[in-house]
Amino acid sequence: MVLNIIFSYNRAMQLDYLIKSVIARFKIDYKLIVIYHTSGEHKKGYDLLKEKYAAFNNISFSERKKVLFDPAYINTFRSKEYRDFFLERNFMKKNSDNFKGLVQKEIKKSNCEFAMFNTDDGVFLEDIVIPEKVFEIIRKNPENASYRMYVGGNLDGHPSFVQKKEGYYEWDYYADKEIHHWTYPFSVDGTIYHSKGLLKHLKKIAYHNPVTLEENGFQYMRKKKLMKIGLSPIHSQLLLTKLNRVTVDTLNPTIHIKPEFLNEKFVDGYRLELSIPKIIHNCNIVPEEISLVKGDTREIIYKMDDAGKKVQSLLGIEGAKEQLR
Incomplete structure (x- = not known):
């Protein structure tokens, strides 16, 4: 086990x-x-x-x-x-x-x-x-x-x-x-x-x-x-999603979706949905789209933008190529 x-x-x-x-x-x-x-x-x-x-x-x-x-x-x-x-x-x-x-x-x-x-x-x-x-x-x-x-x-x-x-x-x-x-x-x-x-x-x-x-x-x-x-495995099975960071020990690049905002929504009954690329070349990814769902309500809180593309470009096989503030 x-x-x-x-x-x-x-x-x-x-x-x-x-x-x-x-x-x-x-x-x-x-x-x-x-x-x-x-x-x-x-x-x-x-x-x-x-x-x-x-x-x-x-x-x-x-x-x-x-x-x-x-x-x-x-x-x-x-x-x-x-x-x-x-x-x-x-x-x-x-x-x-x-x-x-x-x-x-x-x-x-x-x-x-x-x-x-x-x-x-x-x-x-x-x-x-x-x-x-x-x-x-x-x-x-x-x-x-x-x-x-x-x-x-x-x-x-x-x-x-x-x-x-x-x-x-x-x-x-x-x-x-x-x-x-x-x-x-x-x-x-x-x-x-x-x-x-x-x-x-x-x-x-x-x-x-x-x-x-x-x-x-x-x-x-x-x-x-x-x-x-x-x-x-032959094909990678785990992805790490770069929505935010909660530690001051690293400055790894993220798209800065605030944990406080997500917590408020979670307590209010929302759940997280991420749009993940179908073809995976990197174990660290910025989702193409982030939604919060509650019943029939869907709130899209993020779509891939230039800032997200910048963050994704900084994530390589060695992890974060550089750190961002």
């Missing part, structure tokens, strides 16, 4: 869109847990979500809690860099919370053999049917293999060193020195790991939110040459 951990902050409507795609598309056994936190009026949106999905036994929500410090950092103290990170980002800080400890606790207590992360701006476009051979490879290489759903042979820049197997692709994350999707051995988007193999190393890494989890996790895995074996 796969534990699907979704990280979410102030994006209840987009999270709902993602969860619905998981329910519709996942044809494998899974548990889904949302690790979230909110500010202001956004709590109302998440309360609605918890009520909406209460009948699903395999879906749960776990809210991040403020703490004076997270004891999960103790296992990172052998590294001066991580000790400094703890003092700067967690110890007795105004916004310090239990994110690190919560992530690790949920993986451990789930008893799922495999685990993956997702962020709340994604959507699964195709049925998720994973060859048993993929699980066998990860099982035999718990610290050195993973399955990434947002890449595939359809994406621009698909490297020549990626080998096509029976129903999946396989490659070496360290085959190329350039940084892109196929040389980035750790991600918080749509990548399945062996739970115990992953947890062994997460305990040793300092991180305080999804951004630093990915950045510090990537640096750690790369330094130790872990997660060497990359696996993926």
Whole structure:
């Protein structure tokens, strides 16, 4: 079974869109847990979500809690860099919370053999049917293999060193020195790991939110040459939609649909609909059209424009080519 951990902050409507795609598309056994936190009026949106999905036994929500410090950092103290990170980002800080400890606790207590992360701006476009051979490879290489759903042979820049197997692709994350999707051995988007193999190393890494989890996790895995074996579907199955951003840790380009506006609409009973390109060449996309739907009412709040085309042009195989304010 796969534990699907979704990280979410102030994006209840987009999270709902993602969860619905998981329910519709996942044809494998899974548990889904949302690790979230909110500010202001956004709590109302998440309360609605918890009520909406209460009948699903395999879906749960776990809210991040403020703490004076997270004891999960103790296992990172052998590294001066991580000790400094703890003092700067967690110890007795105004916004310090239990994110690190919560992530690790949920993986451990789930008893799922495999685990993956997702962020709340994604959507699964195709049925998720994973060859048993993929699980066998990860099982035999718990610290050195993973399955990434947002890449595939359809994406621009698909490297020549990626080998096509029976129903999946396989490659070496360290085959190329350039940084892109196929040389980035750790991600918080749509990548399945062996739970115990992953947890062994997460305990040793300092991180305080999804951004630093990915950045510090990537640096750690790369330094130790872990997660060497990359696996993926033949055709990418996950898209990341660039509607907005809710973190100050990155300035990745988006079209800036305000989360506050979307939350108000969600609380008022609207749901999100995105018009996705039929042919996918990039795992990061600006939707061609964004609509909010309530009963027979449809409000089109965005259509692709020059600003959207500009944002799309800045999204390549290495992620954001540059960051925008």
